[in-house]
Amino acid sequence: MLQQKTRQMKQSGPHYFEPTGPNAPKWYIVDANDQVVGRLASTLAKVLIGKHKTSYTRHADSGDFVIVINAEKVVLTRNKWKNKIYRDYSGYISGLKEKTAEELLKRHPEQILERAVQGMLNKTNLSRHQLKKLKVYAGTAHPHAAQNPQPLPKSATRRSVIGMKPKKAS
Secondary structure, three states: OOOOOOHHHHHHHHHOOOOOOOOOOOEEEEEOOOOEHHHHHHHHHHHHHOOOOOOOOOOOOOOOEEEEEOHHHOEOOOOHHHHOEEEEEOOOOOOEEEEEHHHHHHHOHHHHHHHHHHHHOOOOHHHHHHHOOEEEOOOOOOOOHHHOOEEOOOOOOOOOOOOOOOOOOO
């Protein structure tokens, strides 16, 4: 005989995660100082989705929380600071606003990394929920000291991303 879902299960949906236990979400901290945006964003997306865990499930939220500090010191390769354009559309006629990466870095340095990670997640309700677990800050200070964030584990990082210094243009 089939059991009917309880009211609490219907409300929680796929966004429910274990508050305690071995699969409970952990808090990680990443320093974005001199990191290439795309490479760092792919690592962060993998952690937010939960693909670095053995308990990964496609339809459930099994990812972890990630705190990124020093977002204003990220690096874009080649001439993307001037050529990469971020577009926002208000929905009205002539409501298109365009900003270069350089302008976006001056006004909202966190958005460069947030938009890069958002582009690497699926476009679903679950991924919108997972994106809320990404906390990006321009400086070194963050209000999440009570969560006791740990550095990102080696299993979640690519060898060529965290700790690698980009080549300087000559």
